[in-house]
Amino acid sequence: MKSFLAGQEVLQSAMLTQLANEFIVDYQRDSTVVHNNTQSFSVYIDPQLIPEKLSASISGLPLGLHIIEDGKGSQFELEFQVLIMALDGRRIYFVSRVSEPDDFFLLLDKTLIFLLSYLLLSSALGLMIFWLLRRHLLQPVQDLVNQVDLWDFDRGPSQFAKHCEQSDLQVLAESLDELSLRLAKYVKREQKVTRNISHELRTPITVIRSTLDMMLLRNKKVENTQDAQNFDYHISKLKRACGELESIIHAILWLGRESWPKESAIQGGEETQRVIEELSSHPSLQGNAIVSDIQLDVKLHCPDILFRILLNNLIRNALEHGQEKSLVLKLTQTYLSISNTQDKTIQPMNSKHFGLGLDIVKQICKRVGWQFEFCVLDENVNVTIKF
Incomplete structure (x- = not known):
């Protein structure tokens, strides 16, 4: 003014x-x-x-x-x-x-009309420029983004470059096509490795398990001597090792899948009791039962085999690194807790690494969306999984 x-x-x-x-x-x-x-x-x-x-x-x-x-x-x-x-x-x-005030306001009014016309013209020009930019620059990029979102990986490598007319954007589309081709080859190699693991490892494990069963049956016909008892012990130990290896293979194969089939919720209490019964003959228990507090109506959205593998690995780790009669298991609607007291004859576990078994547990929790917590306080070791 x-x-x-x-x-x-x-x-x-x-x-x-x-x-x-x-x-x-x-x-x-x-x-x-x-x-x-x-x-x-x-x-x-x-x-x-x-x-x-x-x-x-x-x-x-x-x-x-x-x-x-x-x-x-x-x-x-x-x-x-x-x-x-x-x-x-x-x-x-x-x-x-x-000029008198009336003349001044008349002139000011004309000036405001000019400014308003200028703003309207500038706005119209800006909208036209924006429309042109959107049509010739933003819209092709958005179309490419939509094609990427709708791309089905199972059908094979993408062909985005065929749908791009602009030279600069076509270079990006060709790079995406090349990347998708590399990913497709990589996935195909991974699927081949997975099939080989599934077939080539399960077959010898099955043969070893059946052979151990036959040897165990043959040994029972022999007189009950100390050598026969030691033989039974070693056979049982080998069978447990086969079971552990088989569960590891199952876990790795499941975790390697891109997506899991939709299944109904499993009964967490029943699965937990089943795993405890299978481990009742573990040497570390020596005939002692695991102290447990299990709610039977717990429902979990997870493949049953993965939950059994998770629970089996946690209990085995606790038995191998804990004292007798110290294992306590608790299952509720919101969490699973396993605690034990470290065996003084074993090197104290001051880190969060219990080997491959616990690493598989962590991967399962991350894939399912559960929270994994590990705590070592003095001689007490506690693992908690929050659903």
């Missing part, structure tokens, strides 16, 4: 000077020329014709442009621009009255 008022004043001064110069030129041509005075521009060759109030204000002023305020103290205050010029030894007074 300040700049606008200053510009208005400069503009009016320039107009007054221009009109005065034009009158001087006409007067020099014809000294009888008379100007029809108006409020916007008046010419006084004879100082006596100047209005009395204005004459008192401009008398004695030097040549040049002056701003005169008249009517001070009254209800209305007028402002004049007075240009005094000399011609042939006489003074000529050019007077222009500054």
